Amino acid sequence: MAPIKQHKKQPAETRQQLLAVAGNLILEHGLVNLTLDAVAKASGISKGGLLHHFPSKQHLLNGLIFDLHERFRQRLAELAAADPVPEGRFARAYLKAVTMNRDEPRNKLCSILAIEARGEPAMRSAWRDSTREMLRRQSESGADPIDMAIIHLAADGLWLADLEGAFEDSPELFQRIVARLEQMTRR
Incomplete structure (x- = not known):
């Protein structure tokens, strides 16, 4: 045997x-x-x-949300570390993280969960805590904290508008907005 x-x-x-x-x-x-x-x-x-x-399914979704959030935080840290200009570094990293590789499966999954699971307490909590942490980090970057918060919130709005298809007919407008926001991080 x-x-x-x-x-x-x-x-x-x-x-x-x-x-x-x-x-x-x-x-x-x-x-x-x-x-x-x-x-x-x-x-x-x-x-x-x-x-x-x-x-439960909810535990699985919460685990997926947490995992995606941690991967996003790691990506942000990598982008910020690669930026040689300290002032506004974190805002530029955040802008890049939410606007580049929009068709990548992980980014699409984040989008689906952000929209469809928005009513879930775990998702709201992760979003709130993430926003608070990012705004705090941006205020520590040496750049004007109000400008950095505006850029962060504008990037969120840009991401949401893109999710809703607002730039399907004008991808160049999307790129121009990203470029302008990136330029604002360097003032």
């Missing part, structure tokens, strides 16, 4: 796999069609295994 292979448990990797599968399913079928059964089937993990990591 052949020995049974024991798989090492890797909870962090399993969690990330489940979040990735959930994200892909949302991109393919929409948030409203996401089910725990679909995530379990697509991931090849039993429903019991899924429920061990995420006891």
Whole structure:
């Protein structure tokens, strides 16, 4: 009789796999069609295994929101660190993070969750805390804190207008607005 292979448990990797599968399913079928059964089937993990990591669909969505938020924060830190001009650095990083690679799957997923899950307490809390932190960091950058807050809030509005398709007929207007906001960070 052949020995049974024991798989090492890797909870962090399993969690990330489940979040990735959930994200892909949302991109393919929409948030409203996401089910725990679909995530379990697509991931090849039993429903019991899924429920061990995420006891409900809401826990799964909260985990996905948290994961995307952390990845966004990491991207912001990378962009800010790569900017050689300290004054306004964080505002430029934020502007880049919300306006570049708009068709990247992770950015589309963030958009879907931001719009469709906006009523969820975890999403509102993550958005509020993130905005407060970013406004605080921008005020510490040495640039005028009011100007940096205006740029941050304008970038959010630009992102939301883009989500709603406001620039489908005029992508050059979108780029011109981004360029103007970026220019404002250097005053």
